[in-house]
Amino acid sequence: MAIHSKELAGMIDATILGKEATREDLVHLADMAKQYGFFSCAFAFPCWLPMMVEELKGTGIKCIGGASSFQGNEPIELKVAMARWNVEHGCGEMENFMNYSYFKSGMYGEVVKDIRAVREAAPDMVYKVILETPMLSDDEIRTACELCIDGGVDYVKTGTGLLGATDVHTIEVISKAVKGRVKIKASGGIRTIETVDAMLDLGVARFGVGLASAIKLVEAADQR
Numbered sequence: 757m758a759i760h761s762k763e764l765a766g767m768i769d770a771t772i773l774g775k776e777a778t779r780e781d782l783v784h785l786a787d788m789a790k791q792y793g794f795f796s797c798a799f800a801f802p803c804w805l806p807m808m809v810e811e812l813k814g815t816g817i818k819c820i821g822g823a824s825s826f827q828g829n830e831p832i833e834l835k836v837a838m839a840r841w842n843v844e845h846g847c848g849e850m851e852n853f854m855n856y857s858y859f860k861s862g863m864y865g866e867v868v869k870d871i872r873a874v875r876e877a878a879p880d881m882v883y884k885v886i887l888e889t890p891m892l893s894d895d896e897i898r899t900a901c902e903l904c905i906d907g908g909v910d911y912v913k914t915g916t917g918l919l920g921a922t923d924v925h926t927i928e929v930i931s932k933a934v935k936g937r938v939k940i941k942a943s944g945g946i947r948t949i950e951t952v953d954a955m956l957d958l959g960v961a962r963f964g965v966g967l968a969s970a971i972k973l974v975e976a977a978d979q980r
Contacts, residue, residue, distance in 0.1 A: 757956040771798040786811035809846035818848025828853025839877035871907025884911035890920025901933040913941040921945020949976040
C-alpha cells in the first residue's frame with residue numbers, strides 16, 4: 757500500500773530514546789512533530805512529560821506515557837503508580853512493557869494480571885503493550901499476543917529497536933495471531949518506505965520511529 761507523506765506522518769509516533777537526550781533535544785522533537793504533523797511524541801525520560809505536554813499544547817499531538825522501564829519487570833504497584841502519574845500529567849496514550857521475566861518463566865497469569873493492572877489505571881486511554889519481539893520465537897510472539905488481548909490492550913507493539921529491528925515476517929506473525937482483535941504498532945528499525953508499505957498491507961496501524969528516520973520516511977513517501 758503506497759501512502760502519502762501527510763497520511764504517514766499521522767500514523768507515526770516520533771521518538772527519542774537515547775539516554776543522552778537533553779532538554780534541547782526534546783524541544784526539537786516537539787518542534788519537528790509540529791512541523792511534520794506526527795501523531796505523537798515518545799521519549800525515554802518521564803521527567804520531561806510536563807514540559808512536552810506544554811510544548812505541544814493546542815496542537816493535537818499527543819505525548820506517550822510509559823508505565824514501566826525496558827523489560828517491564830517492576831512490581832505491579834509501581835507500574836500502576838506510574839500510569840496514574842502519566843495520566844495526571846497529561847499523557848495522551850499509555851505504553852507498558854510486557855513483564856519479560858514472568859513471560860519466560862511461563863507465568864502467563866501474572867503477565868495478564870500485570871497488563872490488566874495498567875489498563876485499569878488508565879481505563880479511558882489508548883493502551884499499547886511492548887513485546888520486544890526480537891527476543892521471542894514466533895510461537896512466543898503468538899502466545900504473547902493472546903496474553904495482551906486477555907489483558908485488555910488496544911495495540912500490540914513490537915519493540916523499541918534497542919534489542920533488534922522489527923521485520924515484515926514478525927508483522928505477518930502478529931497479524932495472523934491477533935486476527936483484527938487489536939491493532940498493531942510496528943516499532944524499531946523501520947528505515948525504508950518499502951518496509952512501511954509492506955507492513956501497512958499486513959494491517960499495521962501505527963509506527964514508532966526515531967525522529968531522524970521518521971523525517972526521512974515522511975519525505976520519501978512523496979518521492980516515489
